Amino acid sequence: MTTARAATPPPAAGPSPEGAGGGPAAASAPAPAPASPVRAGAVRRRPRAAGWLAVAPLIVFVAVVFGLPAFAIVTGAFKTAPGAPEGVHWTTGNVSQSVQGAYLTALWGSVKLSALTAALGVLLGLPLAHAVVTSRFRALREAVLAASGVLANFGGVPLAFAFVATLGNSGELTRGLDLTRHGWSLYSFSGLTVVYLYFLVPLMVLTITPALEGLRVQWREAAQNSGATTRQYWTHVALPILAPSLAGGFVLLFGSAFAAYATAAAIVGSSVPLITLQIANALSGNVLAGQGNVALALSLDMIVIAGLVMAVYLPLQRRSARWLR
Amino acid sequence: MAALTPPATGPSTPTPSPTAAPVRRRGRPRLWRGLVGLVAVVYFLGPMAASVLFTVDVPNEGFTLSSYSGIFGAEGFWSSLRLTLELAAATIAATMLLLVPALIAVRLTAPRLRVLVEVLCSLPLVVPAVALTAGISSVLRWGPDDFAGTPLFQTFNAIQNPGFPVVLLLAYVLMALPLAYRTLDAGLRALDLETLVEASRNCGAGWPRTVVHVVLPNLRGALLNTAFLTLALVLGEYTVASILGYQPFAVWIVSLGGSNAQVSVSVSVLSLVLTWVLLLLLAAAGRGRSQRTARPNRRAAAAPTDAALEKP
Numbered sequence: 001m002t003t004a005r006a007a008t009p010p011p012a013a014g015p016s017p018e019g020a021g022g023g024p025a026a027a028s029a030p031a032p033a034p035a036s037p038v039r040a041g042a043v044r045r046r047p048r049a050a051g052w053l054a055v056a057p058l059i060v061f062v063a064v065v066f067g068l069p070a071f072a073i074v075t076g077a078f079k080t081a082p083g084a085p086e087g088v089h090w091t092t093g094n095v096s097q098s099v100q101g102a103y104l105t106a107l108w109g110s111v112k113l114s115a116l117t118a119a120l121g122v123l124l125g126l127p128l129a130h131a132v133v134t135s136r137f138r139a140l141r142e143a144v145l146a147a148s149g150v151l152a153n154f155g156g157v158p159l160a161f162a163f164v165a166t167l168g169n170s171g172e173l174t175r176g177l178d179l180t181r182h183g184w185s186l187y188s189f190s191g192l193t194v195v196y197l198y199f200l201v202p203l204m205v206l207t208i209t210p211a212l213e214g215l216r217v218q219w220r221e222a223a224q225n226s227g228a229t230t231r232q233y234w235t236h237v238a239l240p241i242l243a244p245s246l247a248g249g250f251v252l253l254f255g256s257a258f259a260a261y262a263t264a265a266a267i268v269g270s271s272v273p274l275i276t277l278q279i280a281n282a283l284s285g286n287v288l289a290g291q292g293n294v295a296l297a298l299s300l301d302m303i304v305i306a307g308l309v310m311a312v313y314l315p316l317q318r319r320s321a322r323w324l325r
Numbered sequence: 326m327a328a329l330t331p332p333a334t335g336p337s338t339p340t341p342s343p344t345a346a347p348v349r350r351r352g353r354p355r356l357w358r359g360l361v362g363l364v365a366v367v368y369f370l371g372p373m374a375a376s377v378l379f380t381v382d383v384p385n386e387g388f389t390l391s392s393y394s395g396i397f398g399a400e401g402f403w404s405s406l407r408l409t410l411e412l413a414a415a416t417i418a419a420t421m422l423l424l425v426p427a428l429i430a431v432r433l434t435a436p437r438l439r440v441l442v443e444v445l446c447s448l449p450l451v452v453p454a455v456a457l458t459a460g461i462s463s464v465l466r467w468g469p470d471d472f473a474g475t476p477l478f479q480t481f482n483a484i485q486n487p488g489f490p491v492v493l494l495l496a497y498v499l500m501a502l503p504l505a506y507r508t509l510d511a512g513l514r515a516l517d518l519e520t521l522v523e524a525s526r527n528c529g530a531g532w533p534r535t536v537v538h539v540v541l542p543n544l545r546g547a548l549l550n551t552a553f554l555t556l557a558l559v560l561g562e563y564t565v566a567s568i569l570g571y572q573p574f575a576v577w578i579v580s581l582g583g584s585n586a587q588v589s590v591s592v593s594v595l596s597l598v599l600t601w602v603l604l605l606l607l608a609a610a611g612r613g614r615s616q617r618t619a620r621p622n623r624r625a626a627a628a629p630t631d632a633a634l635e636k637p
Contacts, residue, residue, distance in 0.1 A: 054427050055441070066452070069452075069457055069459075069460025072460045073468075076460075127361050134358070154602070158596050164582075172382075197368075206378070276564075294524075303451060306453055309449070
């Protein structure tokens with residue numbers, strides 16, 4: 001692992017013997033011009049090519065690994081399936097099919113679930129983050145933030161099984177409190193909402209914490225000295241400042257819930273219509289054979305929505321960053 | 326702007342605040358904070374506790390640890406675990422090799438490329454894993470369809486080798502890019518990279534030596550963080566692998582769930598515990614170093630009053 005290498009003695013750049021790769025250093029040192037600005041330019045010139053060289057692998061990697069599938073999605077979404085009787089030709093059939101019938105239901109189900117969980121995530125994450133940020137115990141704060149980091153990234157299968165064991169049909173809580181008789185089912189829209197919040201709330205905590213840390217105590221003191229109540233402080237000072245961050249958090253949570261697949265697949269199979277589940281089904285030919293290109297069209301729908309999400313999120317994030325300096 | 330306020334209001338604020346304001350503020354928020362904390366603890370620890378209970382309390386047998394001992398004997402455990410760990414190691418290495426030189430170069434010599442790198446690393450956020458998988462499987466179908474008989478076909482086969490599916494590695498590296506970029510970029514931002522590198526170069530160190538012995542040790546915290554996040558990503562990844570038909574750890578757990586719920590839950594618990602242990606190790610390893618570099622900034626932002634009070 002790279003970290004092993006990194007564990008070597010601290011930097012300090014002490015008495016490093018000039019051997020090794022002295023080449024480039026020696027080359028840049030005797031830059032001809034004595035005037036300092038010119039010399040700076042000369043030092044800078046050489047590594048610029050090296051800069052491109054260092055970035056090139058990344059560019060090539062993304063171009064191939066991201067570019068090829070993206071190309072395949074965009075072109076495949078507008079083509080008939082390879083095995084079609086009248087040959088492969090351009091069509092808008094896949095895309096129009098992807099926003100009709102069961103697929104439209106799934107798309108709508110995904111949007112509804114994501115919007116609901118994102119809104120709840122914001123509402124629940126904000127007080128939690130606030131409680132954590134204002135806590136006097138630094139250790140607690142760091143522990144919660146670290147835990148949030150894990151939980152936010154730890155969606156997926158283990159999470160699904162933890163909830164199946166807790167609230168599933170034979171889960172501990174379900175049996176203990178006899179929840180099934182009260183109409184509870186984990187394998188439903190509301191069940192998924194509870195599960196999704198498990199990774200969305202920590203994500204919100206992570207997203208909003210920097211903004212909350214940026215709320216100066218002086219602002220609160222200034223508000224209080226001017227006679228504002230806590231409520232007035234929040235509605236007139238804190239929330240307006242936090243608004244872009246909150247909106248950005250909502251959008252991020254929406255995107256995260258929208259893209260989630262593993263949790264839903266492991267819990268509900270396909271009893272709740274979600275677009276991610278539909279894509280997987282269409283890909284594996286579970287429902288109908290030859291739906292591969294419809295899956296690509298559905299993917300394109302998802303990318304469009306995710307793209308919109310990012311297009312909203314990035315400016316919001318930039319705007320919220322203004323206050324955090 | 327706000328940084329200018331404390332000295333200006335300094336003499337006046339401390340007098341009213343210890344008397345009037347805190348009395349009003351202290352009581353309620355503390356109760357409220359406790360309540361929030363309690364709800365959070367119940368919600369976040371509840372499922373974990375219930376999972377553990379679920380695995381040790383089998384309905385007809387009472388308390389038993391058999392589901393845990395059953396893990397190691399379960400079919401496919403070792404092979405899927407090995408595959409996942411290999412993929413994780415390879416993903417971490419590849420992500421670092423791609424990103425670290427690029428980010429250092431962007432900081433030092435090619436600031437114009439910065440936007441490009443940022444965009445490149447954020448692109449995967451726009452394509453959800455399922456959509457990426459749809460694209461990948463469609464690309465993989467080009468192999469037999471369009472390139473049969475050419476050398477490219479061999480490549481297509483090679484990257485799908487079930488023993489070590491390179492295609493999964495590529496997908497994981499792509500998916501890890503956004504997080505890894507942010508973590509490493511934050512780490513680099515906390516360093517005065519230019520001065521460090523200049524100092525090292527003035528002492529006669531070449532570029533490779535500078536990077537390995539000066540830059541990387543200073544980045545230790547960020548590197549560890551990146552490695553950990555990538556590891557968590559690969560350990561938990563299900564979407565791409567399951568749709569493409571491979572069986573790393575997460576897929577194996579789900580396939581087990583159908584036949585043996587107890588064991589699959591206990592594996593989930595174990596993998597959660599494993600992740601937490603790794604996190605603790607990471608926190609312990611990262612603390613010593615990051616304390617000096619990153620912490621002061623964050624603390625100054627978090628508790629400006631402390632800084633203001635210390636001054637007079």
